[in-house]
Amino acid sequence: GQNIDQPTEMTATEGAIVQINCTYQTSGFNGLFWYQQHAGEAPTFLSYNVLDGLEEKGRFSSFLSRSKGYSYLLLKELQMKDSASYLCAIGFTGGGNKLTFGTGTQLKVEL
Amino acid sequence: NAGVTQTPKFRILKIGQSMTLQCTQDMNHNYMYWYRQDPGMGLKLIYYSVGAGITDKGEVPNGYNVSRSTTEDFPLRLELAAPSQTSVYFCASSPQGRRGGSKLFFGSGTQLSVL
Numbered sequence: 599g600q601n602i603d604q605p606t607e608m609t610a611t612e613g614a615i616v617q618i619n620c621t622y623q624t625s626g627f628n629g630l631f632w633y634q635q636h637a638g639e640a641p642t643f644l645s646y647n648v649l650d651g652l653e654e655k656g657r658f659s660s661f662l663s664r665s666k667g668y669s670y671l672l673l674k675e676l677q678m679k680d681s682a683s684y685l686c687a688i689g690f691t692g693g694g695n696k697l698t699f700g701t702g703t704q705l706k707v708e709l
Numbered sequence: 710n711a712g713v714t715q716t717p718k719f720r721i722l723k724i725g726q727s728m729t730l731q732c733t734q735d736m737n738h739n740y741m742y743w744y745r746q747d748p749g750m751g752l753k754l755i756y757y758s759v760g761a762g763i764t765d766k767g768e769v770p771n772g773y774n775v776s777r778s779t780t781e782d783f784p785l786r787l788e789l790a791a792p793s794q795t796s797v798y799f800c801a802s803s804p805q806g807r808r809g810g811s812k813l814f815f816g817s818g819t820q821l822s823v824l
Contacts, residue, residue: 602751631812640799640815641752685751694759695740695803695811696767699751 600624602700604686609706610676618671618703620686628689631697632660632671635683644684645671673705681707710735715800715816722790722823730785730819732800740803741783742767742813743775745796752799758783759805790823797821 601623610616622630629648633641647653647662647669659672673680683702690696713734722728734741739760744752744767754767758777772794774786783802787794797820801813 606749640817641813642815643812646812687752694757694765695805695813696742696754696757697813698754698768699744701749701751 600688600690600698602686602688602698604684604700604703606701607704607706609708612676612678612707612709614676615672615674616676616705618673618684618686618705620669620671620700622667622669622686622688622700624667624688624690624698626691627664628691630660630662630669631687631689632658632669633685633687633699635685635702637682641685676707678707678709681705712736713800713802713814713816715798715819717819718817719820720822722787722821724790724792724823726790727786727788728790730787730798730800730821732783732785732816733781734783734800734802734814735781736802736804736814737780738802738814739780739805740811741777742801742803743773743783743785744799744801745769746799746818747796755785755798787821792823795821795823 604620632644635641645660685702686700687697716731742757743755756775758764800816
């Protein structure tokens with residue numbers, strides 16, 4: 599089976615940097631995804647890591663260590679619109695591109 | 710492209726009623742999924758399909774049925790609605806995965822209440 603842990607809530611200041619951690623246990627690892635979900639909306643794709651290391655995309659970066667079962671999402675130059683839930687999800691082998699999602703980290707950006 | 714379209718957006722059912730949540734995608738994706746999301750919980754996979762005529766159970770399939778007669782459509786059927794099925798339902802699609810999988814594209818969701 600799969601198990602994913604991420605903090606429930608985080609608060610940060612506009613303009614700052616925040617790191618959201620995700621640890622996981624799984625058999626048949628097939629990539630780690632980060633999604634952003636604003637209240638009342640569908641999740642939208644942010645990033646994907648399948649190999650160890652850092653993937654950078656504008657203000658967002660994601661890191662993966664497969665040996666440690668660990669990932670983080672780094673958000674720079676925080677904006678008020680970044681207030682949302684951030685979902686860590688694991689892809690696992692077995693066909694169908696299935697993802698298992700964590701419960702999400704609710705990020706609140708304050709002035 | 711419209712992407713993934715779900716209908717209805719909101720629905721209230723009485724216990725024991727049945728209904729079908731519709732999902733269609735216009736991206737020619739082989740893979741489609743139904744997830745449910747309860748408050749404070751992650752998305753849970755109900756059913757998925759890897760192509761027309763092929764469906765399989767996910768983590769929480771009890772009380773639901775699906776069919777996949779075409780590449781575009783993947784309806785979710787609730788036969789005897791129960792309060793435990795009150796949730797937000799998301800349909801998603803994905804192109805057939807390369808090494809390491811492919812990202813999911815989500816519909817806008819259906820908020821269902823069973824009273």
